[in-house]
Each structure stands twice: as structure tokens, then as C-alpha cells.
Amino acid sequence: MSDNKSSASNKTSDTYVPKSNNEYYKSFGGYNNFMRSYGLKPWDDDDVQEGKAIIEAFKEGDRQDWEEAQKN
Helix, strand or coil: CCCCHHHHCCCCCCCCCCCHHHHHHCCCCCHHHHHHHHCCCEEEEEHHHHHHHHHHHHHHHHHHHHHHHHHH
């Protein structure tokens, strides 16, 4: 029988699949906790934009880690 695991869960995949924003928020216990952990207010647009930038930095770091792992 074939293995039905998705390529996203396959650590040896040759295609990088970024995590969703919600996957990052979940590790903080949700969006509001994520924002609060960085001292950001979820109702303030400037803080929301900063939160998005933080998530993008997480994603970039994960992508770089994945690329480095592919070299090994």
C-alpha cells in the first residue's frame, strides 16, 4: 500500500511548504496571546502590521532553516 502522508509533513520534501500564520499563532495559544507576548495591541493597526512583520520573519527563518537542511 502507498503512504498517504502529505508532502507538507514529509521532512525530505524537495518543495518548501510554509506554515500558515495560524500555525504560528497556535504555539502562542492564539492570535491575541501572540500579539500580547510582543506587547502589541490587536486593535491598533500599526501593531497589527508589526505582528504581521514578525510572522513574516518567522516564515523567512523557517525557510532558511529548510534550505540549509536540504544542503546536508
